[in-house]
Amino acid sequence: MSDISNKETTVPLLAARGLVKEHGRTRALRGVSLELGAGEILAVTGASGSGKSTLLHCLAGIVRPDEGSVAYAGKRLDQLPEKQLSELRRTDFGVVFQFGQLIPELTAVDNVALPLLLAGTPRLQARARAGEWLERFGVRGQEEQRPGEMSGGQAQRVSLARALVTGPKVVFADEPTGALDSLASEQVMAALVHTARESGTAVLLITHDAQIAAYADREVTLKDGVVVSEADASAGSLEVSR
């Protein structure tokens, strides 16, 4: 478990202040502030329509907020020119969605190698590294299979390998187990958490499922576009009545 006892004294890796975002006439975010520490696993929970996914899109630099700021390692993402922003997203961020969004025509290993190829890594080297990441996520043996030939859990672990292959500082995961049964969810989450802890990658995990949120160090709950509660594991273990 990451050390969160000194989180107040360290500069957060990602910090959002007063985020407001409207979709047409709907105000999805109404002044959200939150911080994500380096190597921290943070769950953002809330009901459908509470603003979770919009928040993820703002934090990951996929959309710009209408108001407020997003700072990543001291840089203002919301003010960064598009070219630098997309470069930063490619080098420092990994993203996983509910449905892995793997390219159906490519094999598992080519899907995972893709971000490396886009960054200029030679093909053989990219495929070798992709193979190593597939092994870390327990999908060795499926390298040459296409997404349609894999189970949902396997495909999602391939998506995680693709999100982590470039060594990002933050992985944004939007309902990564939303389409999986409970055992496959557990395998995906255990693989994600284990790998993130091992590599010191921070994870922002969007979920409406308390059992998935329980993998995180800390939880922030959204309701109607505002943060309604924060809870973390720093309170220590609970007195359980025996």
Added chain:
Amino acid sequence: MSTRHILLGLLASGPSHGYDLKRRHDERFPQARPLAYGQVYTTLQRLVRDGLAEVDGTEAESGPERTMYRSTDEGARELAKWAGEIAPPAPFVTNEIFAKLVVSILADGDPAAYLRAQRAAHMARMRELTALKTTPGSDLATVLSADYALNHLDADLRWMNTTAARLNTLTAEVDAA
């Protein structure tokens, strides 16, 4: 929870003494309240009295002499009967969280604040159990018991969320009246 049937179940794999039964119980039910030695010996005496178990000599392997017990045929039949019986699905709705919430509403307290605090405590316990079951090398009994507790805590949480939403609606209706 039937301690006598659990002890009969542990005796099903062969004769054993009280100390060993207590140790195996705590291993098989890792998140349960540990069995007290006194309770083990009292239960064994009752099983013998009822003809479900019998004394099977003594054993003294590098320590104090211990009385061995084994299940009787009647004990095996009783165990099979109990294991196949359906447990009544929630015959009574008695739960401390539910009781506190009702009392809080009756006494004009702050049920919403109570629900928020209880939810945070549930989540903290769920994080502990998740860490426990995903620790490399966790044994099956630990994983199964953590799964059981996590699913029940999750059910509590869903009930608390629904209740919080109902309280909001109720408050809005009262305020509008």
